[in-house]
Amino acid sequence: xxxxxxxxxxxxxxxxxxxxxxxxxxxxxxxxxxxxxxxxxxxxxxxxxxxxxxxxxxxxxxxxxxxxxxxxxxxxxxxxxxxxxxxxxxxxxxxxxxxxxxxxxxxxxxxxxxxxxxxxxxxxxxxxxxxxxxxxxxxxxxxxxxxxxxxxxxxxxxxxxxxxxxxxxxxxxxxxxxxxxxxxxxxxxxxxxxxxxxxxxxxxxxxxxxxxxxxxxxxxxxxxxxxxxxxxxxxxxxxxxxxxxxxxxxxxxxxxxxxxxxxxxxxxxxxxxxxxxxxxxxxxxxxxxxxxxxxxxxxxxxxxxx
Amino acid sequence: xxxxxxxxxxxxxxxxxxxxxxxxxxxxxxxxxxxxxxxxxxxxxxxxxxxxxxxxxxxxxxxxxxxxxxxxxxxxxxxxxxxxxxxxxxxxxxxxxxxxxxxxxxxxxxxxxxxxxxxxxxxxxxxxxxxxxxxxxxxxxxxxxxxxxxxxxxxxxxxxxxxxxxxxxxxxxxxxxxxxxxxxxxxxxxxxxxxxxxxxxxxxxxxxxxxxxxxxxxxxxxxxxxxxxxxxxxxxxxxxxxxxxxxxxxxxx
Ligand SMILES: Nc1ncnc2c1ncn2[C@@H]1O[C@H](COP(=O)(O)OP(=O)(O)O)[C@@H](O)[C@H]1O
Ligand SMILES: [Mg+2]
Numbered sequence: 001x002x003x004x005x006x007x008x009x010x011x012x013x014x015x016x017x018x019x020x021x022x023x024x025x026x027x028x029x030x031x032x033x034x035x036x037x038x039x040x041x042x043x044x045x046x047x048x049x050x051x052x053x054x055x056x057x058x059x060x061x062x063x064x065x066x067x068x069x070x071x072x073x074x075x076x077x078x079x080x081x082x083x084x085x086x087x088x089x090x091x092x093x094x095x096x097x098x099x100x101x102x103x104x105x106x107x108x109x110x111x112x113x114x115x116x117x118x119x120x121x122x123x124x125x126x127x128x129x130x131x132x133x134x135x136x137x138x139x140x141x142x143x144x145x146x147x148x149x150x151x152x153x154x155x156x157x158x159x160x161x162x163x164x165x166x167x168x169x170x171x172x173x174x175x176x177x178x179x180x181x182x183x184x185x186x187x188x189x190x191x192x193x194x195x196x197x198x199x200x201x202x203x204x205x206x207x208x209x210x211x212x213x214x215x216x217x218x219x220x221x222x223x224x225x226x227x228x229x230x231x232x233x234x235x236x237x238x239x240x241x242x243x244x245x246x247x248x249x250x251x252x253x254x255x256x257x258x259x260x261x262x263x264x265x266x267x268x269x270x271x272x273x274x275x276x277x278x279x280x281x282x283x284x285x286x287x288x289x290x291x292x293x294x295x296x297x298x299x300x301x302x303x304x305x306x
Numbered sequence: 307x308x309x310x311x312x313x314x315x316x317x318x319x320x321x322x323x324x325x326x327x328x329x330x331x332x333x334x335x336x337x338x339x340x341x342x343x344x345x346x347x348x349x350x351x352x353x354x355x356x357x358x359x360x361x362x363x364x365x366x367x368x369x370x371x372x373x374x375x376x377x378x379x380x381x382x383x384x385x386x387x388x389x390x391x392x393x394x395x396x397x398x399x400x401x402x403x404x405x406x407x408x409x410x411x412x413x414x415x416x417x418x419x420x421x422x423x424x425x426x427x428x429x430x431x432x433x434x435x436x437x438x439x440x441x442x443x444x445x446x447x448x449x450x451x452x453x454x455x456x457x458x459x460x461x462x463x464x465x466x467x468x469x470x471x472x473x474x475x476x477x478x479x480x481x482x483x484x485x486x487x488x489x490x491x492x493x494x495x496x497x498x499x500x501x502x503x504x505x506x507x508x509x510x511x512x513x514x515x516x517x518x519x520x521x522x523x524x525x526x527x528x529x530x531x532x533x534x535x536x537x538x539x540x541x542x543x544x545x546x547x548x549x550x551x552x553x554x555x556x557x558x559x
Contacts, residue, residue, distance in 0.1 A: 217404070245404060281401040284365055287385040288395050289415045289459060299414065303406030303442075 001034060005134075009070050009099030012131040020066040020095075025052055027080065029073040041065055041092075051081035051113075054094070058087030058119070069098040074138065075106035081113045086154075088119040097129040098144075100165070102136035109141035116147065118154040118181075125157045132165030141168040148174070150181035152207065161188040162197065163305065169197040179207030179236070187216045188305045191224035191252070201230040205238035205267070216244040217304055220252035231259040234267030242271040247278055247304060249297075308339040308362070308393075308467050308499060313371030315354075315361055315522075331357050333522035334371070339467070341376075342497040344490065346510045348537070349519035355503045356398050358519065359469045363395040364388040375467070392466030396473055398503070400456040402444050408455050409439040415462035431458045432488060433481055449476030457485070461492060467499040468492070474506045486512045 002010065002018075006028065010016040019034070023041040026033040037043050040060035044053050054065055071078050086092065098110045118124055132140035148156055162169055175183055189197050203212050218226045232240035242258040260269040278300050286296035312334055319329035332354050339345060347355050360366045362373060364385040372381040375391055383391065413419045416427055428436050434454040441447065443455055457473050470489065474482055486508050493500045502509045510516055516533050518526035526533050 279401065281397075281399075282403055282406075284385060285397065285401040285411075286414060288363055288365070288389050289411065289463065290386060290389040290417070291414060292386050299410065300403065300406065303410055304404050306405050 005072050005101045006033075006070055008133070009072070009101055009131065010068055012133070013097030013099040013129045014066050014068040014095050016066065016068065020064075022064050022066070023054075024066040024068075025054075026066075026068055026070070027078075028070040029076055030078045033070070038063065040090075046081065046083065048081075050079070051083070053083045053085070055085045056087050056090050056092050056122075058089055058122075060087060060090040060092055062091060064093040064095060066095045068096065069110055069112065070101070071098065071108050071110050072101040072103070072134075073108070074102075074104035074136070075108065077107075077109045077111070077141075079111045079113075082115070084114065084116045084124075086116065086118045086122045086124045088151075089121045090119075091123040093125045093127065095127045097127070097131070098142055099130075100132040100134070100140045100142070102132065102134040102138045102140050104136045105138050107139035107141065109139075109143070111143045111145070113145045114147070116149065116156065118148065118150045118156055120151045121153045122151075123155040123157075125159070127159045128161070130162040130166055130169070132167070139167045140165060142166050143168075143170040145172040146174070148176070148183070150175065150177045150183060150210075152178045153180040154178070155182050156184075158183075158185045160185065161305075163188065163190045164192070166191075166197070167193075167195050169195075169199075171197070171199045173199070173201045173203075175202070175212070176204045176206055177210035177212060177238070180209050181207060182211040183213065185212075185214045185216075187214075189217075189226060190219040190221070190301075190305060191226055192221040193224060194222070195224040197224075197226045199226075199228050199230075203230070203232050203240065205232065205234045205240055206236060208236045208238070210236065210238045212238075212240045214242045214244075216242075218244075218246040218254065219249065219301055219305060220246060220254055221249045222252060223250065224252045225254070226252070227255040227257075229257045229259070231261060232269050232271075233261045233263070234269055235263050237264060237266035238268070240267070240269045242273075244271075244273045245304075246275040247301065248276065249278075249301075307341045307374075307376055309337075309374040309377075310362070311336050311372045311374070313358075313361060313373065314369045315357055315366060316369045331522050332361065332368075335522070335524055336371075337517070337524060337527065339499050339501065341466070341499050342493065343499060343514045344493050344512060345499075345501045345515050345517060346513035347501060347503045347517045347519060348505055348510060349525070353519045354522040355519050356471055357522075359395055359471050359501070359503060362388075362467075362469060363393055365395075389463070394460045394463040394465035394468050396453075396456045396460040396468075396470045398471035398475070400443075400452045402447070402452065403442065404444055405442055407440050407442050408434075408458075411443060411455065411459045412439070412462050415459040427462050428458070431461055433484055434458050450478060450481075453477060454481075461488075464496060465498060467501070469501045469503070471503045472505075473502065474504055474509065482506065482508050
C-alpha cells in the first residue's frame with residue numbers, strides 16, 4: 001500500500017511505521033489511500049466529495065484518529081475540507097499532518113480547511129505536523145485553516161508544528177470559546193533560506209470563565225521571514241494569554257503582533273513577546289558545560305522547539 | 307592546581323570624561339590554588355569576584371597575565387576548551403532558557419542521557435529533587451531553585467576545579483548546611499579544587515583558605531581568624547547591587 005516515500009512522509013508527519021492503530025484516513029495525492037473506522041469513530045466522505053467528516057461518538061475515551069495527507073505528485077495542489085464532530089464527554093487525540101515530497105520543478109501544495117465542533121465537556125488533542133522534503137526545486141506550500149468551536153466546558157489542545165522544508169505557509173487559526181471551556185495552542189515553526197511563514201490567530205473568548213493560552217515559538221534562519229499575529233478578543237469574564245518568542249539566526253526578519261481586546265470588565269488578558277538572537281548567557285552556560293558554540297546553538301534551538 | 311599570574315582585566319570606561327579611558331576591574335592578581343583544597347572568596351559588591359571567576363572560566367579574556375591549569379598555560383583557551391580541561395563554573399546569575407530542561411542541562415554536563423546515571427547524580431547532589439528533571443529551566447523557577455540546578459550541573463561535570471559564585475543566594479536557611487557538606491564531600495571524594503564566592507559564614511568557615519578581594523586585588527589570603535578585623539570593616543560597605551555587565555560570547559566562536 002505504501003511506497004518508500006510514503007513511508008518516510010508518514011513517519012515524519014504522524015510518527016507512523018505502518019498502518020495506524022484505531023481509526024484512520026490516509027489521503028495521497030488528492031485520493032483516498034486507506035480508511036478504517038471504529039465502533040466509536042465514524043469517518044465518511046463529505047457530501048460534496050471535497051473531504052471527510054469525522055464523528056466521534058459521545059463518551060468515547062482514549063481513542064485516536066490518524067488523518068495524514070501525502071502530496072508527492074508533481075504540480076499537485078490538493079485542497080481538502082474536513083469536519084470533526086467531537087461528541088460530548090469524549091476524550092480523543094487526532095493526529096493530522098501533511099507531508100510533501102517534491103521531486104520536480106513544479107510547485108506542490110496542500111490546503112487543509114479543518115472545522116472542529118467540540119461538544120459539551122469533550123476533550124480533544126489535535127496534533128498537526130507539516131513537513132516537506134525531496135530533491136526537487138518546486139515550491140512547497142502549505143496553507144492550513146483551522147476553525148474550532150468549543151462548547152461549554154470543552155477543552156482543546158492544538159500542537160502545530162512545521163520544522164522544515166516548507167517554502168511558503170499561511171496558517172489561519174480561529175477559535176471561539178463558550179463558558180468554562182479552555183484552549184491551549186502551541187505552535188512551533190522553523191524556516192530557512194528564503195522561506196516564508198505567516199500565522200494568523202483569532203481567538204474569541206465568548207463565555208464566562210473561558211481560558212485560552214497561545215504559545216508560539218519561531219526560529220528564523222537564513223534569509224527567511226516569519227510573521228505572527230494573534231488576537232485575544234475577550235467578551236466575557238475570562239482569561240487569555242499570548243506568549244510569542246522568535247529567535248533570529250541569520251539575516252531573516254520577523255513581525256510579531258499580539259493583540260488583546262477586552263470587551264468585558266472582568267477580562268484578564270496578558271502577553272509576552274520577544275524577538276532576538278539567542279542570549280549570550282545561554283550560550284556561555286552551555287559552553288561552560290563543554291559544548292562548542294555551534295553545539296550550544298543547536299541544543300538551545302532544540303529545546304526551544306521541543 | 308590552578309595558578310593565576312599577574313592577571314589584569316580592564317574595560318573601556320564609558321563614564322570617564324576623556325575618550326579611550328580604561329577602567330581596571332582586576333588589578334594584578336596572582337594566586338595558586340592547590341589541588342583538592344577548599345577556598346572561599348569574599349569581598350564587597352563590585353570588588354571583582356565574579357569577574358575573576360569569569361576570567362578563570364574563559365568567559366572574559368585577560369587584558370594581561372596568564373592562567374595555568376596543572377602547569378599547562380590555558381590563557382589562550384576559550385570557554386569550551388577550558389570546560390573540557392576540567393574547569394566548571396556555577397554562575398551567580400544563571401541563564402534561564404525556554405524549553406531547555408534540567409535534564410537537558412544535566413545530560414550535557416554529564417555527557418550521558420542514561421536515566422540511571424542522571425538519577426545517581428541527582429541523588430549525589432541531594433538538594434534537588436528528581437521531579438525537577440523535566441522542568442524547564444525558565445523564568446518560572448525561583449531564585450533558589452535555579453541556583454540548585456546550576457550547582458548540580460557543575461557537580462555533574464566532575465571538574466578538577468569548581469567555582470561556585472554565591473551558590474547560597476535565594477537558598478533557604480535549612481539547605482545551606484547540606485550545601486556546604488555537599489561541596490566538602492565533593493572536594494574530599496573527587497579531589498576537586500573548590501572555590502566558593504560567598505558572604506556566608508557557613509562557607510567561609512568550611513574553607514581551608516579565605517581570600518578577600520577589594521578593589522580588584524587580593525587584600526588578604528589566609529585563615530578565617532586572621533581575617534576577622536578586615537571582615538568587620540566590610541560590614542559597613544555601601545555598594546549597591548551590581549549588575550553582571552555585558553559580554554559578547556560571539557568572540558569565543
Ligand atoms: N564586562 C564588564 N564591562 C564593564 N564593567 C564590568 C564588566 N564586568 C564587571 N564590570 C564591573 O566590574 C566591577 C566588578 O564586578 P563583579 O566582578 O561582578 O563584582 P562582584 O562579583 O565582586 O560583586 C563592577 O563595578 C562591575 O560593574
Ligand atoms: Mg558577583
